[in-house]
Amino acid sequence: MKSSTTQLISYIAPGAPATRRPATGAEPYVRPEVGFTPRWFHDSLGVDFSERWHADPAHRRDAISAMAHELRRRFPRHGIGGVADADHPVDLLTGAFGASAVPAIYGVPIRYAADLWPACEPEHLTAEQTERLEPPDLDVNPFFRDLMAQAEWIAGRVGRIEGYVSWQGVLNTAYRLRGEAVFTDMAMAPKRAEHLFRCVATTMVDAMRRLYAVQRDSGVDVWHVTVSNCLVNLVSPRQYRDLLLPFDRWIAWGRPIGIHNCAWTADPYVEHYATIPGVAYIDMGMDSDIAAARDAFPDARRAVMYPPTDVASKSREETGRDVARIADHYGPCDIVFADIEAGVEDARVTELFDLCEHVSHEHDARRSQGRRRR
Template sequence: MEQLCTHKLPVDIVFHPSWWNKHTGIVFDEDFFYNPLRRVEDERRMEQELHDRFGEYGLGADYDKDLPQIGAVHLAAGYLLSEMLGCNIEYTANSAPQVICAHREGFDVDEEAAFQSPAFKKLQHLIEELKAKYGYVCGDINWGGVLNLAIDLKGESILMDMIMEPEKTKAYFAAIARVVERFFTYIYSETKTTSISVNRLARLLDAPLYLHSECSHTMISTEDYHDYLLPIDVEWSMKYRPYGIHYCGKDPHRHAENFAKVPHLDFLDLGWGGDVHLLREALPNTFFNIRLNPVELNSYTRSELEGIIKERVMQSKDPYQTGICCINMDDKVRDEQVRAIFDIAEECRQTLFKD
């Protein structure tokens, strides 16, 4: 596959809903996600806020456009597939939708029912309304991950199932994977993208990324990943490219050997604390998106942040195979801290890597 990104060290950020609520007054109720008018108006308000504060870095470039975004592309919010599969969702003014664990027993997944659910019907109605007015739709919706969804449905009992009922658990994961695959291929058919809502840095790449969320893989052993979930990554990486894994936990390096077995792992979204050097040794051709810690960011001095970013960028080795992001910065983050991320990245481009 051709190079995933043709410019050096792309950078993007995502603010937590509390930041948006504080600075724009946007309320993240159910209407925000499903009302066609709100979808367009609120996304434009978000673009305007980014343009006004950080426009010199290219943020908020669509501030003067009404874009029919089907999903909240300025948030990190995975909830819809959980709702389609039977979980309840709680909405609050200044946070992302909260998935309530269904605590299901057994291993049944009604794949067709997910696409007949009220949740999916609401999405279809939204898309129809937007297309009727604008003639097209854009954006995407976070499609989560197989283990993430299994935990939403069954809670931590799924971890015991992997020990006690291995074959039933594998079939359960496969059924969830079929629902996920059907969902993201549907989204792609409508908008030609799937993963901006998983990580906004995806919008800066040269091809639309398929990004599988594996937030919960911090909870499982490398052996369990290999036996139960790696086969799904292997299959999807051969069918959907560029293919990536989103691993926001602090230990992505623990799974490096297994990640190396994915035939086409084009992108790795690696969590704060991940050993970049070790991962690069295992994955010499993978684009690394290095995540900064949004909580600790508030306490860093400029020089500390510079040291952190430069160290990890150097460990990744190739500026065309490396990006930087900070996701879910809350209402306590200061504008100068956000600007520092972009300024330090530019310093890296100019001083660490010269063509």
């Protein structure tokens, strides 16, 4: 079933990087989304995020169950991770292979670690290899076939293939394939860069289409797309407009899209993002002009990426002022408290929820008073 709203919200499953999922329409004015690094779970429970966690859905199911129980034990008032039944988790897909799925389709080896998300080995394409690159045939691609086999296993054991693979974004994946040379290509050999971007975008859309089809057959209708533009601040607004925006628009065509801008400011790119049809979610860093972003995306669920360093170091009063400012200039919105490390006290995490709840109640009260005056 499709959500009753076209908005998307931030979603951090246990042990997974942040992604997006459909909103319910009942979100609070300021909604916190809290997530922890693999090291947090490794230090707390001994969860091993090496290759087996990503390649074996049965093993991952048991680990997710253990992580969900730990989150419920330590934060009983808050549904961190979104696991409704810790004994029987249904989303066994989100987090698998981290941000490395599309590079792995292109043959890039994945480097695993017990307490980290997977990373791509730096085996970068040469200029000649880039110019000859073609999108892989997913019917015979070993990595993609293994991923689809996981989906089939989940369907057989759980009945429904819930969750999301991180397909990342065009520039993110191009960087993992080509390395820093992709930025030189954009300036000096734009046709080469454009060819690489087209290959990546084609593979993203092909892989999404195939996975969404088997999910739909299992009763899960994944309709939205999400793109991660973590590296966009390394290119100029003109380069984004001319070389990357056309692919973001193509990926989004006809579907709600979530845009993960990630970096400290989205300001140089907001006017271009606003031309993408169906923006249902957008996030950005704390230094962005969030009031202008609210005007640019009045119908999207907006989110701020709150720095994990600020979670670790700021006082309650300082964070409270941040939350109030975000609510006043950007709400209704999410605040994404991602990548919380081991060493941050549980009381501090609970404090984040309390601050968001307090500000949400204040805004609800103001709206109620305004309606009574009318």
